[in-house]
Amino acid sequence: MSRERTTLLDGPGRPYPEPAADREPLRPGGGTTLPARVAGPAGAERRRSTTTVRRSDVMAVFGAAFAALGLTVLVFTQLAPFDGLLGFVVFWYFAFLTSYAVLVRLDESGPVIRDRLAAVVVHSLAFLMLLALVVVVGFTLYRGREPLAHLNFYLEDMRSAGPLDPLDAGGIRHAIIGTLQQIGIALAVTVPLGLICAVFLSELPGAFSRFVRIIVEAMTALPSIVAGLFVYATLILALGRQKSGFAAALALSVMMLPIVIRAADVVLRLVPGTLREASLALGASQWRTIWHVVLPTARSGAMTAIILGTARGIGETSPVLLTAGFTQFTNVNPFQANQVSLPLFTFDAVRRPDPVMISRGFGAAAVLMALVLLLFILARLLGGRAPGQLSRGQRRRRALASRRDAVRFVRRERERLAQTTPYGPREPDLLPPQATTR
């Protein structure tokens, strides 16, 4: 068995390392035999390169790209009546793939060619997606750059500015206020209700909570416009209320609630069961366990879930379109009269014919995106940690709290002992040493 293994390792026909010819012969007297040193200057041993990319691979990519570029230019300017930038790029890409395959084929075999081509295609698809995001964001910022440079764009509403007025009159104050108020109300409804429901789903398992979970999951499929239509039909048509920011906030809540519940449910289920069991085993009640162990552990994840849900709700146009109405005035009372929000303002402005208004729309969209980006960064700063992983400050606070607890326990134990022992207080060194020193 061992013989076979050695053979496999060292190659066939050479089961044991043969003595090299230049080695000194064994001395008859025994003793240690040192192998002869390899000739060469000391320290000249070069570090072996472990990278998997050879220079020829890189050269093949660039060579193929240049070859394809040349071919494409030739075809488009001299040979065929093609034109159009998109066609140029597509033609170049396929020419590139072909010439790259040919280049790799010069010194590799079939599977390697497929591997290289797949790597190129995957890289380019990922690049395309990144490019799309950059183009979408960049285009909005570019078209909105003029209104964003005016201070009045943030501080005025459209009351005095007609659609044809230049950019130094009018702004989107009313839309910013509307957005903040509507999302604020929606959060005030969604966060407590959503968290309570998520705790319910994860802490009281049973037939009823399974049913609730199914319904909630079904409701995540509710298209946002249908949520808007629901509020429009109930609050505005059936109950006869005005269109208002509050109605819009309710529509957003109906849309966001299932999203938040589901995300928070997932986060709560990630809390390690051992933590929960440890708390229960220490004698804490279920309520104490959830309040002091489960929720703090899941806090960063739940925060991320809420903020991402907010980012989703803040940019949603269709429910607001049906329920908030439209106005050019600043309306700080969300419960009365029409109130406009940033996505709604954008939606309205870009459909007008005048270029100034369109660029105001782009400016509002850029502000909206900045808000979303801000929320997103906030989510990543606050969350993004797995449950149980703490930041340095959290760890310090946690350590302080447990030290306070230890001191409190010691004091209480002393008091108890002082009361119960008939011969006066006991010696302190009978207490556990950690408890007294810390």
Add this chain to the structure above:
Amino acid sequence: MTVVVMEPAEPSAASTDRPRRIRQRRTGSDLLFRGVIRAGGLMVLAIMLLVGIFLTLRALPALRTMGWRFLTVQEWDPAGAAFGVAGVLVGTVLIGMVAIVIAVPLATGAALYIAEYAPRRIAPVLVNVVDLMAAVPSVVYGIWGLYLLQPHLLVAGEQGEGLPRWLATYLGWIPLFRVDGYDPRDPIGSNSALTGSTFVAGIIVAMMVTPIISSVMREVFSQAPVGEREGAFALGATKWGMIRSVVLPFGRGGMIGGTMLGLGRALGETIGVFLVISFVFVIQPHILQNGGGSISSLIALRYAESNAIGIAGLMAAGLVLFVMTLLVNFGAGLIINRSRSGAASDA
């Protein structure tokens, strides 16, 4: 490997050692807490059921008026008692299909890149970028489509240079790509036959659903077992060979589920479609041709109609849309949960 099953030493001892009765006594605060969270769950359930039931109830008059013809009639004339979702339903499905056909390769490529190819330092950044892309408001994608994609990239200039024209010229013999009343070889032809089409709307929706699909796929790909990956490498597979034989089969359920999740979003998308499409109330099977529609943009277009039957009709249309997305989402959930990789994924 054999498992030795130990017989219980004395089976009869079990009868004498009866299990203790466990009684749980909850404190008052515990009972209160359980009551509160149960009430919260009940309230959410009530809200959700209210939405569903109310939608159905308000849709009933329209469904009673039209019956099954609601699904086959194309025009939308509630006052004349002739309205149905046939046209917009087909439009919705076609937009969803275009979006999925474009989004899935893109999302797969991006997910594979992040999970397999990206350098270890860049990958988390890219994950965030994809999530950020999912959070970009739909109206931003809409104005991007209306002001950049359509006039400058897809249907550029008087002649309408771009992909739709190419498709209509060379693949126009396929009924799906036919454009009636448009001759690509006509030098004085106008591009208006190619704008506002299902295809353009589908691309915009594809941009919105790609990050959703991509993040589900990435999640699943990154869960592919390391042992199997290393086994594939040890057998001499190239990276692509490993991906094809380990990662893709492992993630198949997640790929299908993520795609269906994206389809559910694509069907319900409103603003991006509404901004760009020229609304028509007929079945428009030619995706490149001007004119199309979707149920959600029908609602956005006609909600201001004040008569009761019109609102009921919109409710019914919304209900049809909701049922569609519901079926797609449940299908997605089932596929993800049944798959080997899906047990831990949160999608």
